[in-house]
Amino acid sequence: MARRARLVAQGVALGLIVLLFGLLLWKLVYDECGDFIAAAARGERPQAPDFTLERLDEDGEFRLSSLRGQAVVVNAWASWCIPCREEAPFLEQVWRENRDRGLVVVGLDAKDFRVDARRFMREYDLTFPIVYDGDGSTLCRFGVTGFPETVVLDREGKAIDGFVGGINSDEDRARLRRAVERALAT
Amino acid sequence: MRHVYVTVALVVGLMAASTAAWAAGPPSAADLEAELVCPVCETTLDQSNAPVAERMKLFIRQRIAAGDTEREIKDVLVAEFGPGVLATPPKSGFGLLAWLLPIGAVVAGAIAVGLLVRSWSRRRTPPGPERPLDPELERRVDEELARFDG
Numbered sequence: 001m002a003r004r005a006r007l008v009a010q011g012v013a014l015g016l017i018v019l020l021f022g023l024l025l026w027k028l029v030y031d032e033c034g035d036f037i038a039a040a041a042r043g044e045r046p047q048a049p050d051f052t053l054e055r056l057d058e059d060g061e062f063r064l065s066s067l068r069g070q071a072v073v074v075n076a077w078a079s080w081c082i083p084c085r086e087e088a089p090f091l092e093q094v095w096r097e098n099r100d101r102g103l104v105v106v107g108l109d110a111k112d113f114r115v116d117a118r119r120f121m122r123e124y125d126l127t128f129p130i131v132y133d134g135d136g137s138t139l140c141r142f143g144v145t146g147f148p149e150t151v152v153l154d155r156e157g158k159a160i161d162g163f164v165g166g167i168n169s170d171e172d173r174a175r176l177r178r179a180v181e182r183a184l185a186t
Numbered sequence: 187m188r189h190v191y192v193t194v195a196l197v198v199g200l201m202a203a204s205t206a207a208w209a210a211g212p213p214s215a216a217d218l219e220a221e222l223v224c225p226v227c228e229t230t231l232d233q234s235n236a237p238v239a240e241r242m243k244l245f246i247r248q249r250i251a252a253g254d255t256e257r258e259i260k261d262v263l264v265a266e267f268g269p270g271v272l273a274t275p276p277k278s279g280f281g282l283l284a285w286l287l288p289i290g291a292v293v294a295g296a297i298a299v300g301l302l303v304r305s306w307s308r309r310r311t312p313p314g315p316e317r318p319l320d321p322e323l324e325r326r327v328d329e330e331l332a333r334f335d336g
Binding site: 005006008009012013016019020023078080081111112113114116134135136137 | 225226237238241245265266267268269270271283287290291294297298301302304305
Protein backbone atom coordinates (compact mmCIF):
# COMPACT_ATOMS: atom_id res chain seq x y z
CA MET A 1 0.00 0.00 0.00
CA ALA A 2 2.81 2.39 0.96
CA ARG A 3 4.64 1.51 -2.24
CA ARG A 4 1.52 2.23 -4.28
CA ALA A 5 0.99 5.58 -2.50
CA ARG A 6 4.61 6.52 -3.15
CA LEU A 7 4.20 5.67 -6.83
CA VAL A 8 1.05 7.82 -7.04
CA ALA A 9 2.85 10.75 -5.36
CA GLN A 10 5.79 10.40 -7.71
CA GLY A 11 3.41 10.22 -10.69
CA VAL A 12 1.61 13.41 -9.58
CA ALA A 13 4.92 15.25 -9.08
CA LEU A 14 6.21 14.10 -12.46
CA GLY A 15 2.93 15.09 -14.13
CA LEU A 16 3.14 18.59 -12.63
CA ILE A 17 6.73 19.01 -13.82
CA VAL A 18 5.79 17.87 -17.35
CA LEU A 19 2.79 20.26 -17.34
CA LEU A 20 4.92 23.23 -16.25
CA PHE A 21 7.59 22.38 -18.81
CA GLY A 22 4.92 22.15 -21.52
CA LEU A 23 3.57 25.57 -20.53
CA LEU A 24 7.06 27.06 -20.70
CA LEU A 25 7.60 25.59 -24.19
CA TRP A 26 4.18 26.82 -25.34
CA LYS A 27 5.00 30.32 -24.10
CA LEU A 28 8.38 30.32 -25.83
CA VAL A 29 7.00 29.05 -29.14
CA TYR A 30 3.84 31.15 -29.38
CA ASP A 31 5.11 34.39 -27.85
CA GLU A 32 8.08 34.59 -30.18
CA CYS A 33 7.92 37.83 -32.18
CA GLY A 34 9.35 38.01 -35.68
CA ASP A 35 11.76 40.61 -37.09
CA PHE A 36 10.04 41.04 -40.45
CA ILE A 37 10.37 44.83 -40.79
CA ALA A 38 13.95 44.89 -39.47
CA ALA A 39 14.86 42.15 -41.99
CA ALA A 40 13.25 44.18 -44.77
CA ALA A 41 15.24 47.25 -43.65
CA ARG A 42 18.43 45.14 -43.92
CA GLY A 43 17.56 44.39 -47.55
CA GLU A 44 16.17 40.89 -47.05
CA ARG A 45 13.01 39.80 -48.90
CA PRO A 46 10.92 37.78 -46.45
CA GLN A 47 7.27 36.94 -47.14
CA ALA A 48 4.90 39.14 -45.14
CA PRO A 49 2.85 37.36 -42.45
CA ASP A 50 -0.84 37.36 -43.34
CA PHE A 51 -3.46 38.84 -41.04
CA THR A 52 -7.21 39.31 -40.89
CA LEU A 53 -8.23 42.24 -38.69
CA GLU A 54 -11.22 44.47 -37.97
CA ARG A 55 -11.40 47.56 -40.18
CA LEU A 56 -11.62 51.03 -38.67
CA ASP A 57 -12.36 52.91 -41.90
CA GLU A 58 -15.49 50.86 -42.60
CA ASP A 59 -17.38 47.85 -41.29
CA GLY A 60 -16.02 44.34 -41.63
CA GLU A 61 -12.62 42.72 -41.70
CA PHE A 62 -9.59 43.09 -43.89
CA ARG A 63 -7.24 40.33 -45.00
CA LEU A 64 -3.75 41.32 -46.13
CA SER A 65 -3.42 38.42 -48.57
CA SER A 66 -6.53 39.69 -50.41
CA LEU A 67 -4.19 42.34 -51.85
CA ARG A 68 -2.01 39.78 -53.65
CA GLY A 69 -1.24 41.21 -57.10
CA GLN A 70 -1.00 44.78 -55.76
CA ALA A 71 1.92 46.68 -54.25
CA VAL A 72 1.32 47.37 -50.55
CA VAL A 73 2.64 49.76 -47.91
CA VAL A 74 1.87 48.57 -44.37
CA ASN A 75 2.24 51.35 -41.80
CA ALA A 76 2.05 50.54 -38.06
CA TRP A 77 0.88 53.54 -36.06
CA ALA A 78 -1.04 54.74 -32.99
CA SER A 79 -2.87 58.00 -32.36
CA TRP A 80 -0.70 58.85 -29.31
CA CYS A 81 2.53 58.55 -31.35
CA ILE A 82 3.97 61.95 -32.32
CA PRO A 83 6.10 60.85 -35.34
CA CYS A 84 2.99 59.05 -36.66
CA ARG A 85 1.24 62.41 -36.82
CA GLU A 86 4.12 63.86 -38.81
CA GLU A 87 4.19 61.11 -41.44
CA ALA A 88 0.43 60.53 -41.83
CA PRO A 89 -0.13 63.29 -44.46
CA PHE A 90 2.83 61.99 -46.49
CA LEU A 91 1.44 58.42 -46.54
CA GLU A 92 -1.97 59.74 -47.59
CA GLN A 93 -0.26 61.64 -50.41
CA VAL A 94 1.65 58.54 -51.59
CA TRP A 95 -1.62 56.54 -51.55
CA ARG A 96 -3.54 59.14 -53.55
CA GLU A 97 -0.73 59.49 -56.10
CA ASN A 98 -0.32 55.75 -56.69
CA ARG A 99 -3.58 53.97 -55.96
CA ASP A 100 -4.61 53.98 -59.63
CA ARG A 101 -1.32 52.26 -60.46
CA GLY A 102 -2.02 49.37 -58.10
CA LEU A 103 -0.69 50.58 -54.73
CA VAL A 104 -2.60 50.10 -51.48
CA VAL A 105 -1.52 51.74 -48.24
CA VAL A 106 -2.75 49.82 -45.17
CA GLY A 107 -2.70 51.48 -41.77
CA LEU A 108 -2.19 49.07 -38.85
CA ASP A 109 -3.41 50.92 -35.77
CA ALA A 110 -2.34 49.14 -32.58
CA LYS A 111 -2.32 49.54 -28.79
CA ASP A 112 -4.77 52.38 -29.15
CA PHE A 113 -8.37 53.26 -28.38
CA ARG A 114 -10.59 52.80 -31.43
CA VAL A 115 -12.23 56.17 -30.79
CA ASP A 116 -8.81 57.90 -30.75
CA ALA A 117 -7.76 56.14 -33.95
CA ARG A 118 -10.94 57.24 -35.74
CA ARG A 119 -10.42 60.82 -34.52
CA PHE A 120 -6.87 60.68 -35.89
CA MET A 121 -8.14 59.41 -39.26
CA ARG A 122 -10.62 62.28 -39.49
CA GLU A 123 -8.04 64.82 -38.38
CA TYR A 124 -5.59 63.81 -41.13
CA ASP A 125 -8.29 62.94 -43.68
CA LEU A 126 -6.89 59.44 -44.13
CA THR A 127 -8.72 57.54 -46.86
CA PHE A 128 -6.67 54.34 -47.15
CA PRO A 129 -7.77 51.11 -45.42
CA ILE A 130 -6.99 51.04 -41.71
CA VAL A 131 -7.18 47.94 -39.51
CA TYR A 132 -7.20 47.62 -35.74
CA ASP A 133 -4.78 45.46 -33.75
CA GLY A 134 -5.66 46.49 -30.19
CA ASP A 135 -3.55 43.92 -28.34
CA GLY A 136 -0.62 44.23 -30.76
CA SER A 137 -0.46 40.53 -31.67
CA THR A 138 -0.07 41.31 -35.39
CA LEU A 139 2.57 43.92 -34.56
CA CYS A 140 4.51 41.15 -32.87
CA ARG A 141 4.37 38.96 -35.99
CA PHE A 142 5.69 41.87 -38.07
CA GLY A 143 8.44 42.44 -35.51
CA VAL A 144 7.31 46.01 -34.79
CA THR A 145 9.17 47.29 -31.74
CA GLY A 146 7.98 50.91 -31.75
CA PHE A 147 5.82 53.39 -33.59
CA PRO A 148 5.74 54.11 -36.41
CA GLU A 149 7.21 51.36 -38.56
CA THR A 150 6.52 50.79 -42.24
CA VAL A 151 7.17 48.07 -44.79
CA VAL A 152 6.74 48.08 -48.56
CA LEU A 153 5.61 44.78 -50.15
CA ASP A 154 5.76 43.71 -53.78
CA ARG A 155 2.80 42.24 -55.63
CA GLU A 156 3.58 38.78 -54.23
CA GLY A 157 3.66 39.97 -50.62
CA LYS A 158 7.45 39.92 -50.27
CA ALA A 159 9.25 42.77 -48.52
CA ILE A 160 10.94 45.41 -50.67
CA ASP A 161 12.09 47.79 -47.90
CA GLY A 162 11.40 48.50 -44.24
CA PHE A 163 11.43 51.67 -42.16
CA VAL A 164 11.93 51.63 -38.40
CA GLY A 165 10.77 55.03 -37.14
CA GLY A 166 8.97 57.89 -38.83
CA ILE A 167 9.34 58.57 -42.56
CA ASN A 168 9.78 62.24 -41.96
CA SER A 169 13.12 63.21 -43.49
CA ASP A 170 13.49 64.02 -47.21
CA GLU A 171 15.91 61.12 -47.47
CA ASP A 172 13.46 58.60 -45.99
CA ARG A 173 10.59 59.92 -48.09
CA ALA A 174 12.66 59.56 -51.27
CA ARG A 175 13.61 56.03 -50.17
CA LEU A 176 9.96 55.11 -49.63
CA ARG A 177 9.02 56.45 -53.07
CA ARG A 178 11.81 54.37 -54.64
CA ALA A 179 10.59 51.28 -52.79
CA VAL A 180 7.03 51.92 -53.99
CA GLU A 181 8.25 52.21 -57.59
CA ARG A 182 10.12 48.90 -57.23
CA ALA A 183 7.04 47.25 -55.73
CA LEU A 184 4.81 48.54 -58.53
CA ALA A 185 7.31 47.27 -61.11
CA THR A 186 7.07 43.65 -59.88
CA MET B 187 -21.06 25.41 21.81
CA ARG B 188 -24.11 26.50 19.88
CA HIS B 189 -23.45 30.14 20.90
CA VAL B 190 -20.00 29.90 19.37
CA TYR B 191 -21.42 28.73 16.02
CA VAL B 192 -23.98 31.55 16.03
CA THR B 193 -21.30 34.16 16.83
CA VAL B 194 -19.00 32.85 14.08
CA ALA B 195 -21.87 32.85 11.58
CA LEU B 196 -22.75 36.45 12.53
CA VAL B 197 -19.15 37.64 12.18
CA VAL B 198 -18.75 35.91 8.79
CA GLY B 199 -22.07 37.37 7.63
CA LEU B 200 -21.08 40.89 8.69
CA MET B 201 -17.70 40.56 7.01
CA ALA B 202 -19.33 39.34 3.77
CA ALA B 203 -21.86 42.17 3.88
CA SER B 204 -19.19 44.82 4.47
CA THR B 205 -17.02 43.36 1.68
CA ALA B 206 -19.97 43.41 -0.71
CA ALA B 207 -20.77 46.99 0.26
CA TRP B 208 -17.14 47.97 -0.26
CA ALA B 209 -17.01 46.19 -3.64
CA ALA B 210 -20.18 47.93 -4.80
CA GLY B 211 -18.74 51.37 -4.09
CA PRO B 212 -17.05 53.52 -6.73
CA PRO B 213 -13.69 52.13 -7.82
CA SER B 214 -10.55 54.07 -7.02
CA ALA B 215 -8.35 55.31 -9.87
CA ALA B 216 -5.23 54.43 -7.86
CA ASP B 217 -6.39 50.83 -7.39
CA LEU B 218 -7.27 50.42 -11.06
CA GLU B 219 -3.96 51.94 -12.16
CA ALA B 220 -2.18 49.35 -10.03
CA GLU B 221 -4.22 46.51 -11.55
CA LEU B 222 -3.86 47.45 -15.21
CA VAL B 223 -0.81 47.27 -17.44
CA CYS B 224 0.47 49.79 -19.98
CA PRO B 225 0.41 47.85 -23.29
CA VAL B 226 3.59 49.53 -24.54
CA CYS B 227 5.96 49.49 -21.54
CA GLU B 228 4.27 46.50 -19.80
CA THR B 229 4.48 47.99 -16.31
CA THR B 230 1.38 48.86 -14.32
CA LEU B 231 -0.21 52.17 -15.24
CA ASP B 232 0.77 53.77 -11.93
CA GLN B 233 4.44 53.07 -12.80
CA SER B 234 4.24 54.40 -16.35
CA ASN B 235 4.13 57.83 -17.95
CA ALA B 236 4.04 56.54 -21.54
CA PRO B 237 1.53 58.46 -23.72
CA VAL B 238 -0.80 55.47 -24.00
CA ALA B 239 -0.63 54.93 -20.22
CA GLU B 240 -1.54 58.58 -19.63
CA ARG B 241 -4.44 58.19 -22.06
CA MET B 242 -5.64 55.09 -20.21
CA LYS B 243 -5.42 56.89 -16.86
CA LEU B 244 -7.54 59.70 -18.27
CA PHE B 245 -10.05 57.14 -19.57
CA ILE B 246 -10.25 55.49 -16.13
CA ARG B 247 -10.92 58.82 -14.38
CA GLN B 248 -13.57 59.73 -16.96
CA ARG B 249 -15.33 56.37 -16.56
CA ILE B 250 -15.23 56.56 -12.75
CA ALA B 251 -16.75 60.03 -12.94
CA ALA B 252 -19.43 58.64 -15.28
CA GLY B 253 -20.32 56.03 -12.65
CA ASP B 254 -18.84 52.89 -14.23
CA THR B 255 -17.91 49.97 -11.99
CA GLU B 256 -14.44 48.48 -11.81
CA ARG B 257 -15.66 45.48 -13.84
CA GLU B 258 -17.11 47.69 -16.58
CA ILE B 259 -13.93 49.75 -16.88
CA LYS B 260 -11.74 46.66 -17.05
CA ASP B 261 -14.04 45.03 -19.61
CA VAL B 262 -13.75 48.03 -21.94
CA LEU B 263 -9.97 48.13 -21.62
CA VAL B 264 -9.72 44.38 -22.28
CA ALA B 265 -11.95 44.83 -25.36
CA GLU B 266 -9.60 47.56 -26.62
CA PHE B 267 -6.17 46.25 -25.63
CA GLY B 268 -6.70 42.53 -25.00
CA PRO B 269 -6.47 40.49 -21.78
CA GLY B 270 -2.76 41.34 -21.44
CA VAL B 271 -3.85 44.71 -20.04
CA LEU B 272 -4.83 43.00 -16.77
CA ALA B 273 -1.97 42.81 -14.27
CA THR B 274 -3.35 39.51 -12.96
CA PRO B 275 -4.57 36.76 -15.29
CA PRO B 276 -8.36 36.38 -15.67
CA LYS B 277 -10.06 33.75 -13.51
CA SER B 278 -11.49 32.04 -16.58
CA GLY B 279 -10.26 30.16 -19.64
CA PHE B 280 -6.53 29.62 -19.95
CA GLY B 281 -5.81 32.32 -17.33
CA LEU B 282 -7.52 30.13 -14.74
CA LEU B 283 -4.51 27.78 -14.93
CA ALA B 284 -2.31 30.48 -13.42
CA TRP B 285 -4.59 30.53 -10.36
CA LEU B 286 -5.14 26.77 -10.11
CA LEU B 287 -1.59 25.53 -10.67
CA PRO B 288 -0.09 26.97 -7.45
CA ILE B 289 -3.05 25.64 -5.45
CA GLY B 290 -2.64 22.26 -7.16
CA ALA B 291 1.08 22.31 -6.40
CA VAL B 292 0.44 23.04 -2.70
CA VAL B 293 -2.20 20.30 -2.48
CA ALA B 294 0.06 17.81 -4.30
CA GLY B 295 2.94 18.76 -1.97
CA ALA B 296 0.75 18.28 1.10
CA ILE B 297 -0.39 14.89 -0.17
CA ALA B 298 3.20 13.87 -0.90
CA VAL B 299 4.35 14.95 2.59
CA GLY B 300 1.41 13.09 4.17
CA LEU B 301 2.22 9.92 2.25
CA LEU B 302 5.90 10.17 3.16
CA VAL B 303 5.14 10.69 6.85
CA ARG B 304 2.77 7.71 6.82
CA SER B 305 5.33 5.60 5.03
CA TRP B 306 8.07 6.54 7.53
CA SER B 307 5.87 5.95 10.57
CA ARG B 308 5.00 2.45 9.34
CA ARG B 309 8.60 1.59 8.60
CA ARG B 310 9.74 2.38 12.18
CA THR B 311 10.17 -0.96 14.03
CA PRO B 312 8.57 -1.25 17.49
CA PRO B 313 11.02 -1.50 20.40
CA GLY B 314 11.83 -5.13 21.26
CA PRO B 315 11.65 -6.79 24.72
CA GLU B 316 14.30 -5.67 27.18
CA ARG B 317 17.27 -7.99 27.24
CA PRO B 318 18.63 -8.93 30.71
CA LEU B 319 21.93 -7.31 31.58
CA ASP B 320 25.04 -9.38 31.46
CA PRO B 321 25.68 -10.47 35.14
CA GLU B 322 29.31 -9.38 34.90
CA LEU B 323 28.31 -5.97 33.58
CA GLU B 324 25.63 -5.64 36.26
CA ARG B 325 28.20 -6.40 38.95
CA ARG B 326 30.60 -3.75 37.56
CA VAL B 327 27.83 -1.16 37.42
CA ASP B 328 26.90 -1.89 41.04
CA GLU B 329 30.55 -1.55 42.10
CA GLU B 330 30.93 1.74 40.27
CA LEU B 331 27.74 3.13 41.80
CA ALA B 332 28.79 2.02 45.29
CA ARG B 333 32.17 3.72 44.81
CA PHE B 334 30.45 6.83 43.54
CA ASP B 335 28.10 6.91 46.56
CA GLY B 336 30.95 6.19 48.93
